Each structure stands twice: as structure tokens, then as C-alpha cells.
Amino acid sequence: MTAPNSTQQNAVRRANLARVVEQIAAHGSRSRAQLAADTGMNKTTVSSLVGELLDLGVVREAGRDERLRAGRPGTRLELGGERIGVLGLEVNVDHLAVHATDLAGRTHHQAFVAADNRDRAPGAVLDDLAELARTTISGLSAEGVAVADVTVALPGLVDDTRGTLLVAPNLGWSECPVATLLRERLGGGAPPVGVGNDANLAAFAELHDGHGRTRGLRDFISVGCPKGLGSGIVVGREVLGGTAGFVGEIGHITVDPGGPVCSCGNRGCLERLAGLDALLERAGIAPYGQSSETPQASLALVASLARQGDPPVLEAIAEMRGWLSLGLASAMNLFHPEAIVFGGYLAPLAGWFLDGLGADLDARVLGGRWRSCELLASELGADAASRGASARSREALLRDPARLRGLGR
């Protein structure tokens, strides 16, 4: 079969819609003639593609471009999308969160709700999550913004093709069809729902909203969750392995073969030795089940004691730093990032370990003499995963705007 058939033609058109959006996004604004020159497509094709993108609400016309010197001025096209919303949701051990933006990138709503989800059934937790989503969708609708895609951040491994959480040891959930259960709760006309791993999505947020944007980082590791050591690996401005959570399990690198047993069943994992629980234990602070309501409160206590120069806390942070240097040196020897960004429970403590860790890593990493690696504290805060989830939905739509067909705007 060599004649193009309609399936092929549709695939080519979908890809070309995305190319036009990509060019407009890359340049800020673009005329139809420039788009034809950028892409090598003929002007009739470009006009037809632009027509569909205008109908879908992804781009808008923004007046004549007076800077064009030759020929008649063209109408400038810009990214639009103010009326198309995306929702990032998060289920975690001790909170639910939501982050809503539009396709143009403006944040419309965010919320972080404390909740002890450790021993609750998935159905009950997803009832609460659906309520949070429904309220947000109604709020956006009242502003004239229709939600076109939802991504749910989950603290475990996911199968993103089926929308299923495979396993989340901290929640005690396994094989849970989160996307289906949430859509059932949202009812008819609910937008498509996808799922992703929280640490991978936090890396996505760091890439698009954090140091990845402000410093233009191309290759980095984002490490640290609210209490554990998940990570996301960014190569060439893509999160490696997507957001399923299989890639970046730095917390389960063995750093002490004869060490204590980890929740994963293995011995001497980095997370077991350098996670928040290990830090609290070494600092002589009771686990947050007993001493405080949430990991955040326990962490605030650690940071406060560190500021006062409390010796057990400073020693505990130094020991954590030693284990981190072993695990991170492995990651750096394997893929030599430009930067490591410390988020989650590591961000507020960074001031007490970053300099020492840098010296440790210089000694352990081959090739460090030729390529430096910056160590940075994330500035995103506790909503990194839900923010990454909405950024992921937004990118998915911009990379395939044809998904907006039939959304009924």
C-alpha cells in the first residue's frame, strides 16, 4: 500500500497542526507567510491549519505585523487558549491538591488540602478528589473556561496508558484504575483523565515553571518528594521515560549492601537511609504520627532546630548528606546533568547540606573537572506535583491540538 489513505492523511494533518503551534510558541508571534517559510509547507495548507487552530481557540489573530518590510503586512498569530482549561490534581499520603491553568499558561486556581489518606480506601479518597475537581471545573466554567484535560499525580508507579496506579506502598494501594474511577465520579461530559507519578511530574513543573525555565536548564535531576526520594530525570528538556514513575527511582539505589531493610524489601536503599523518616529518627524527633500532624510540621521543626544550631539535628543532616552523596554520585556518573534540583523535604534543609554535598560529589564523580553540576534548592514548594500535572495536560494539548476537536466551543 503506497497511496496515502485517510488515516495517514489525518495523522499528517495532526502532526502539522502541532508544528504550526510549535513555531508560534517558539517565536512568540508569526504570520501565515512566515509559518510557510518556517515549515516548507505551502501557504494554502498553512492557512487551512491556522483556520482550524483559530476555530479550536488555540491561537488568535493579534493585528498586523508592521515590522514586515517587504510585501503586504501579514496578520500576526499568537498562542491563545485563554478559554481552554487544564487541571492538575494530586493524591498524596497526607494531602490532596489541585492546580488549574489555561492553555495560555495563566493560573486560575490552586488548593492544597490536608488529609490523612494512609488507611483510607481508594473510593473514599477519590470521592474527595472528585469533589475538589468538580468545584474547580465549575469555577472555571463560570469564568468561561472549559476544562479539556486532567492529570492526576500519584505517589507510586503508574500505567499511564490505562490510567491505573500499579502500586503506591505509602498509600497501601495497588492496581487501582484511578482515571476510570475519577471519571465515573465526575459524570457525563467529564474531560479525559490521565495519571502520572508525583516525582516525575514535579520534575515537569521544575522544567516548565522552576529552574528549568528561569535558568534554561536542558539536563537535570529533580530529587525529593514530601517525605521520600523520588526523582525525575530531564534530558534535552524531556522527562526521561515519561511520567510513569519507572525512571528515576533514585531512592531505591543500594548505598549500603548490608544496611537496614527498606519498605521495598531490599536492604540499604538510599531512601531508607536518607529519607525524612530516617532524618527524624536520627535527630531524636518522634515520627510525625506522634510528634506532629503532618510531615510538613515535622520538617518545620527540623529546620527550626537547625537554625538554632541544635547538635543532634545538624549531625543528622550531615549523615543524610553523606548517604545522598553516594546515591547522587551514581546518578551523576550515569548521566552527568547540568544541575540537581532539591525539592520536597530537601528544599527547606538545603542551606545546611548543599555546600558540603558539592564537595563530596566533586570527589566522587568522574569527569567533574570538565563539566560542572549546579546544586539548587527548588523554589516551587509543596504543590510541585499538582503544578506539574497541569503543565503536563497543557503540553499534551499543545503537542496534539487535534484532541480539542469536538470539545464544543
Next chain:
Amino acid sequence: MTAPNSTQQNAVRRANLARVVEQIAAHGSRSRAQLAADTGMNKTTVSSLVGELLDLGVVREAGRDERLRAGRPGTRLELGGERIGVLGLEVNVDHLAVHATDLAGRTHHQAFVAADNRDRAPGAVLDDLAELARTTISGLSAEGVAVADVTVALPGLVDDTRGTLLVAPNLGWSECPVATLLRERLGGGAPPVGVGNDANLAAFAELHDGHGRTRGLRDFISVGCPKGLGSGIVVGREVLGGTAGFVGEIGHITVDPGGPVCSCGNRGCLERLAGLDALLERAGIAPYGQSSETPQASLALVASLARQGDPPVLEAIAEMRGWLSLGLASAMNLFHPEAIVFGGYLAPLAGWFLDGLGADLDARVLGGRWRSCELLASELGADAASRGASARSREALLRDPARLRGLGR
């Protein structure tokens, strides 16, 4: 500046030449009309691009396509390139090698020359390499094939933008401008020369000529050099980090924090504990400087003793396997490849450790229950790096055929 200028136009044309080559390569053969439909470019543009590719000798016309049902039959275009040659060279501790193919992928010449390069000056070694290259280039020229690109595989970290070897501890070389020195020796009219890391280039060979091709692997780690533990990491059919050697330094992952000092200055590196030297020492076989001429000969002795069931050799292989499982589990937790391919000194020994290693890794890797990882012995043999070097040169030309302009065919 919004009007397209000639630099932009040239960049667009270069990219579009590559797109046409990519489509023809992906489909096997393609008419001009199909190429226009594939890419959304207009037929005049496609005809002009095809005309240049025919002139450059990268594609050829292959008769009418009778399978096209509608309209007049189009002339089929196929990848050509039988008259354009590429050369992969290798400098290693105990050998030089060459591998020559044409752009169509046919191997024209290969040679593997034993040479003790450990204490020789770079200039003398590159004299020999230039002689090997010159002879090969003349041979190809006599067949009507002009060499358009050369890649040199080196056992160390390289700066591929400058063509410089940064450091190769086993050779004792540092800051050596290999590309410049080789081109000087080849004289006027010499083709462009690039450099790459041997382990990364062996991964490239595995991708294009080995299990990557036969099994269609997209994501894998290729591990093992002639005596050490370099590796290449392949993600989405690209060698991560290119071929500079910074990515994939699995041999310098710390697996025993209190272990013996490695040549890199750190303690307890995987290569120090599981490299060929460590294996020989544990098996009670004298280092190959004393017991045999080359690492290959020492390795053949180990394999022969293993076949006879020699207890010290089997114990040494089992201990090597234990250290490998620690280092590879870290790599798998970080990357979750579909497969690990064992090359270099590990390939001939694979029969004695692969099954046991698989069981070790199942126990150590999170998420292994949902995604399996095949463990495979490479079938490429000792010329993997030089073969990868020629494949690298070939790919570079197919991705930017405009580089062939002015080659004077």
C-alpha cells in the same frame, strides 16, 4: 527581525533535506508525490530537494512505482549512497581498528591490529592510525567510493565539538587534539574527523547492528569494554548524551564505600571490583602483562577454565556477578531499560553469570514486577567500537546530507 533571511532559509532547507531522507529511509522507497503528502511540503519544494539529494548521491531513482493506483505512476526514490564512504577508527590500549562502510550500509573493509599503546606517545600511535586510515581510504577510492566522514573511538572522555580527547587514564593521554593531529597526518583533502567515546560508540553499534536492530530495542544499556566497565545508555533509540563519554560511567558507581582505591581516585568503584583485572586477580591468574600478551588472551584463558569447571575461576565470576548486580540495580532503578546487553570482556563469560544476575536484579529493582528487563550477551565482538564509529559517521551524514555539498563527486 521577522523577515526570513538567507541563513534561516538555508537552515530550513538543510532540515528539509534531512526530512526527505528520513521519510525515504523509514518507508524503503517513496515517490515525490508521497513525500509531499508525508511532509505537507509543496511538490515544487520536494522536487528541488530530491534533485539536490540525487546530485549529492544520497538517493537514487529506482523505476516507476506500479503499485500507485490513482494518477500517473511516480518514480520511486530509494536511499543510495554506495559511492559515499564513512570510516570508523579505534585507538585502544592494546589495539587499533578500522571499520569502513558506505552510506547504503554495506561494509567494505575492517581490520583489528594488536598494538601495545600503553606507554607510547600520542604522535606515534596516531602515525600508525593515519597509516591504517590512509590505506583504507585508498582501497575505497579504488572501488569508486569517496570517504566523506571519519569518527575515531577513544577509551576516555572526549570533547566532540573540538575533536579532543580530554583524558584516557588507561592510555595515559590527556588534552590530546586527536582530530587535528589525525587530519594533519592525512594531508590535504582529508575528510572531516570526529571523535567519540568507545563505550558510547559500542552502544551505537549495538543499536544499529546488534540486538538493537534484530530485537528492535528502544531503551537499553550496553555495558562492558575490552577490560573495563564503560557503558552506553540508549533511550528512544538515541545514545543518551551523545558519544562524549560523560554519560554511562557505570564503572565508577560506588558499590562499596569502604572498598579499595580505584584508578579514578575514589573508593569501591564497580570497575575496581568487577573489571577484568579484578576478575583475573581473584581467579589467581597473573595480570596479562605477565601471563599473556593481551587482555583477549587472558580472557580466553578464564573462559577455558570456566568451561572446565575450575573452582577459583567460577568463584571469581560469582563474586564479579554480585558486584555487577549492585551497580546494575542502581542503573535499572534510574532508567528501567528493556534490556542490558553485555559486551567487551563480559560477553564471552555471560553463560556463567547471566541467570544468577537476573535473579539478583529481580530482587533489587523496584517495579521489576511490571516491566521485565532482558539480559543479553552482545554478538558484536571486539570491533564493536570501530563499527559504532562508522555507524555514527553514517548517521551524521544522513541527518544532515547538506554536509556532502562540495565534496566534488
